[in-house]
Amino acid sequence: MDHATAFAAVPETVREFGFFIDGTWRDTAGRDTLLRSSPGYGRDVSRVTLCTRADLDEAVAAARAAFKRRVWSGIGGAERAAVLLRVARAIRARVEELAFWETLETGKPISQSRAEINDAAGHFEYCAGQAQSLSGETFNNHGDDMFGVVTREPVGVVGLINPWNFPFIVLAERLPYILASGNSVVVKPSEMTSATTLMCADILKESGLPDGVYNVVTGTGPEVGQAIAEHRDIDMVSFTGSTRTGEAVLKASAANFKKASLELGGKNPQIVFADADLEDAADGVAFGLCFNAGQCCVSGSRLVVEESVAERFKALVVEKLSKVKLGDCLDPETQLGAIVSEQHCDKILGYVDLGRQEGADVVCGGERVSVSGGRFVAPTLLAGVRNDMRVAREEIFGPVLCLMTFRTVEEALEIANDSPYGLAASIWTKDIDKALRVMRGVQAGRTWVNTTIAGGPGQPLGGFKQSGIGREGGRMGVEEYTEVKSVHIAIGKRTPWVK
Numbered sequence: 001m002d003h004a005t006a007f008a009a010v011p012e013t014v015r016e017f018g019f020f021i022d023g024t025w026r027d028t029a030g031r032d033t034l035l036r037s038s039p040g041y042g043r044d045v046s047r048v049t050l051c052t053r054a055d056l057d058e059a060v061a062a063a064r065a066a067f068k069r070r071v072w073s074g075i076g077g078a079e080r081a082a083v084l085l086r087v088a089r090a091i092r093a094r095v096e097e098l099a100f101w102e103t104l105e106t107g108k109p110i111s112q113s114r115a116e117i118n119d120a121a122g123h124f125e126y127c128a129g130q131a132q133s134l135s136g137e138t139f140n141n142h143g144d145d146m147f148g149v150v151t152r153e154p155v156g157v158v159g160l161i162n163p164w165n166f167p168f169i170v171l172a173e174r175l176p177y178i179l180a181s182g183n184s185v186v187v188k189p190s191e192m193t194s195a196t197t198l199m200c201a202d203i204l205k206e207s208g209l210p211d212g213v214y215n216v217v218t219g220t221g222p223e224v225g226q227a228i229a230e231h232r233d234i235d236m237v238s239f240t241g242s243t244r245t246g247e248a249v250l251k252a253s254a255a256n257f258k259k260a261s262l263e264l265g266g267k268n269p270q271i272v273f274a275d276a277d278l279e280d281a282a283d284g285v286a287f288g289l290c291f292n293a294g295q296c297c298v299s300g301s302r303l304v305v306e307e308s309v310a311e312r313f314k315a316l317v318v319e320k321l322s323k324v325k326l327g328d329c330l331d332p333e334t335q336l337g338a339i340v341s342e343q344h345c346d347k348i349l350g351y352v353d354l355g356r357q358e359g360a361d362v363v364c365g366g367e368r369v370s371v372s373g374g375r376f377v378a379p380t381l382l383a384g385v386r387n388d389m390r391v392a393r394e395e396i397f398g399p400v401l402c403l404m405t406f407r408t409v410e411e412a413l414e415i416a417n418d419s420p421y422g423l424a425a426s427i428w429t430k431d432i433d434k435a436l437r438v439m440r441g442v443q444a445g446r447t448w449v450n451t452t453i454a455g456g457p458g459q460p461l462g463g464f465k466q467s468g469i470g471r472e473g474g475r476m477g478v479e480e481y482t483e484v485k486s487v488h489i490a491i492g493k494r495t496p497w498v499k
Helices: 053-069 077-093 095-106 110-134 166-173 175-180 195-206 222-229 243-255 278-294 307-323 340-358 408-419 431-443 473-481
Strands: 019-021 025-026 033-037 042-050 136-141 146-155 157-161 185-187 212-216 234-239 261-262 267-270 301-305 363-364 367-369 374-377 382-383 400-406 422-429 447-448 482-490
Touching: 019 053, 019 195, 025 400, 025 408, 042 195, 053 157, 053 185, 053 212, 053 222, 077 095, 077 146, 077 195, 095 110, 095 166, 095 195, 110 166, 110 175, 110 473, 146 267, 157 175, 166 175, 166 195, 175 185, 175 473, 185 222, 195 212, 222 234, 222 243, 222 301, 234 243, 243 261, 267 278, 267 408, 278 307, 278 400, 278 422, 301 307, 301 408, 307 363, 307 382, 307 400, 340 363, 340 374, 340 382, 340 400, 408 431, 422 431, 431 447
Parallel strands: 157 185, 157 234, 185 212, 234 261, 267 301, 267 422, 301 400, 382 400, 422 447
Antiparallel strands: 019 025, 019 212, 033 042, 136 146, 146 482, 363 382, 367 374
């Protein structure tokens, strides 16, 4: 079987995974396991270990020992950079394998998985540069008797809790930044989509990362995730997921006042003005809705359109959505993937029914589609939505779009900002003054103008309000995982206080 054929079809046997501590693989050894059925095919593809708190304690101890030995925290930025670059090359060399397993476990289209794996390699390449440029400050303004220095030091042991919807790219938006600044890490991927995070362990080890610096403990959120947030020997926790769970993580992290970085939920507006390129905007709205089947924290799920073009724009969006290719997740032409679980599928369709009850019109979609034995939801547009409806305020996390209208710039901003969330927003207009005005006024940590869900590793990401705290990515993403130390150095003989 050649390389291409090996990753072209659902495997006949289930792949078994242990967990990874201190540079070695650990067997399941009598622990409970979770069998993962592929959302796109309805067939079992992987089995992961459900680790215990004792396993987490062992992983944290290994990470702490590695940090104290300074095998990573104590080496130079150029040495860290060399390892991160080797990791990037190894990821690119294994892109087909990693993308294949990402698609099997998440249900996203293979084309999206490939793009995400390649983007992940880009984060490691970017952080190789950051590892060498991380610096502090000097203060030569204290006079002849004093010199000031500000240093940035690795925070220590980081607990990283990642979601099921973007296992590898979310890992890459955090892990290389954690490593660039010299920390050790214990990762808990979602129990539903653990494969690529575990596969990354071999890549890191083969690339020269010292044992104990990267550890993976698989398991459930209530068992392992909660234990990470509470653990007194973890110095910082990074969590990506729902706002409700993020609140619990933040409360638990107070056990030892650990630092926390949280990227949480969103109910993100797509603001479309009459002077926009409506064809481009409709295409962007369709992409923003269907990307990862709407199971995306920055999904553009609220469509806020200027009233004078609302009907025309609604027709353009419906036309775009009718052409979205839904089907076999391993087909490169497929654009809309599967829904992660039966429970989540029911939740999405329940919101569609709720929208009807609240008075919204289902313009298109709103039903389940069966393809290749998997579970899919057709892209759905709800019109006649008011911003006080639950479907407009709560995160549906599926391909369901809520249409509202406005007449003025002020009203557009009022609707966009009338939300407990502030994660992302997209603005569509060809008027640069208007674009800048709305960009400044919208409450969103990531804002796009005439595009959506775009960008690279150089800029930070994070949210306002209940969409999180802290920033990942970019230079700020490296600094997020450091502690700042302010040093004052006396020069010469001290002037006596006691005479």
